[in-house]
Amino acid sequence: MTAAIREAATAPPQRGGHPDRAYAPYRSTALRAPSQPLVVASPSLVERTAPVFGAADVAPIDADLTQHSTGEPLGERIVVTGRVLDAAGRPVRHQLVEVWQANAAGRYRHDGDLHPAPLDPHFVGGGRCLTDDDGRYRFVTIKPGAYPWRNHHNAWRPAHIHFSLFGTAFTQRLVTQMYFPGDQLFALDPIFSSVTDEKAQQRLIARYDHDTTVAEWALGYQWDIVLDGPGATPPDPDEV
Amino acid sequence: MTGPPEPTPSQTVGPFFAFGLPFDGGGDVVPPGTAGAISLHGTVRDGNGAPVPDALLEFWQAGPDGRLPTRGGSMARDGRTFTGFARVPTDRAGDYTVRTLRPAPVAGSTEAPHLAVTVFARGLLFHLFTRVYFPNHTEANAADPLLSSLPPERAATLIAVPDGWFGGPGYRFDIRMQGAGETVFLDLTGDGAQRSSTIDGAGPA
Numbered sequence A: 001m002t003a004a005i006r007e008a009a010t011a012p013p014q015r016g017g018h019p020d021r022a023y024a025p026y027r028s029t030a031l032r033a034p035s036q037p038l039v040v041a042s043p044s045l046v047e048r049t050a051p052v053f054g055a056a057d058v059a060p061i062d063a064d065l066t067q068h069s070t071g072e073p074l075g076e077r078i079v080v081t082g083r084v085l086d087a088a089g090r091p092v093r094h095q096l097v098e099v100w101q102a103n104a105a106g107r108y109r110h111d112g113d114l115h116p117a118p119l120d121p122h123f124v125g126g127g128r129c130l131t132d133d134d135g136r137y138r139f140v141t142i143k144p145g146a147y148p149w150r151n152h153h154n155a156w157r158p159a160h161i162h163f164s165l166f167g168t169a170f171t172q173r174l175v176t177q178m179y180f181p182g183d184q185l186f187a188l189d190p191i192f193s194s195v196t197d198e199k200a201q202q203r204l205i206a207r208y209d210h211d212t213t214v215a216e217w218a219l220g221y222q223w224d225i226v227l228d229g230p231g232a233t234p235p236d237p238d239e240v
Numbered sequence B: 001m002t003g004p005p006e007p008t009p010s011q012t013v014g015p016f017f018a019f020g021l022p023f024d025g026g027g028d029v030v031p032p033g034t035a036g037a038i039s040l041h042g043t044v045r046d047g048n049g050a051p052v053p054d055a056l057l058e059f060w061q062a063g064p065d066g067r068l069p070t071r072g073g074s075m076a077r078d079g080r081t082f083t084g085f086a087r088v089p090t091d092r093a094g095d096y097t098v099r100t101l102r103p104a105p106v107a108g109s110t111e112a113p114h115l116a117v118t119v120f121a122r123g124l125l126f127h128l129f130t131r132v133y134f135p136n137h138t139e140a141n142a143a144d145p146l147l148s149s150l151p152p153e154r155a156a157t158l159i160a161v162p163d164g165w166f167g168g169p170g171y172r173f174d175i176r177m178q179g180a181g182e183t184v185f186l187d188l189t190g191d192g193a194q195r196s197s198t199i200d201g202a203g204p205a
């Protein structure tokens, strides 16, 4: 697999550091990546706005994935926080952030997950919150475990948290994954490695932050997310 | 001085989004029995024509008044406010269904009425954008900047096909991810003075 990943990495990086949809080392792309080039279109007025979420959609407890049961989930409690920014560096305020992840043993609460690792009765693994005035999100959760998958022999995903983001325009929609620093599985993982540009890879990795760590309680990670694509509002003249 | 930040790369939604993203009634933009409700339904297929049972679709649209919703509640939904947002996973047969209202033209828009669509799936490293148009807006569709720029057989992949539905009028909109009859997918990033001029240094004037 490392040879296939190394070979695919010689292709020129995609704009913005995004993966090429037809990335051969991730086998499932073979029948799901379009064969026609994308049609370049100017975003419509619909696509220049975004779905609206508010206090009714998200309860404060939705941001604490350790509080969704009667008992404490097993594993290493962590705080994950950061800011959601647009391509001009402006905060994306009051927009929806959603996460989902495996438990500490690397098992998802999903019928399709056949990994023979234990389910945790006290961990579901889904959370949501709205960004604040500064574009900041914050989740309390458990550090997810690595898990095997069937892409190739002895394939393991590095520990990751799935993230879903909305911007001020539909064009900015992003689903991605956050990784943890120093994982030995990065170079062996076709999904992480589908981002071939090394600098872009670094943008997928959270930073351990001792100021975010809560004494006697949880380790802290910082991860800022930058949305691609044209935003809804024209750039602030002061920033141009 | 530091430049604008670089984007966070996309990663696949994977196979296990079921407890993270879908929500109860995610396809019910309007409640059952709403006057004028339509169903929009179809099948997502891969390059072999096989159904894709682990895709997730999102739809965003103006209401029948031509306005884009500006109030929160797109998940909680109070049953009265039109939120214009739907999110549905495909089922084991690759099928999805949304119940909504037909959009009206947005004031000041040159585009024919349409729904904006995002496609996520296992095996798809970066989501795809497409649009659903309706066949009855013949004149508006003919003048639409996107539809009119496409060969007819490709434009046809963006136009919903009327068909019946147990609850009233319905439209079929199938999505073919790859191969024969491949749906037109859009690159919507080309707009930006904002990005291309700052990142590449040579964007449109």
Ligand SMILES: [Fe+3]
Residues within 6 Å of the ligand: A102, A157, A160, A162, B014, B016
């Ligand atoms: Fe995962």
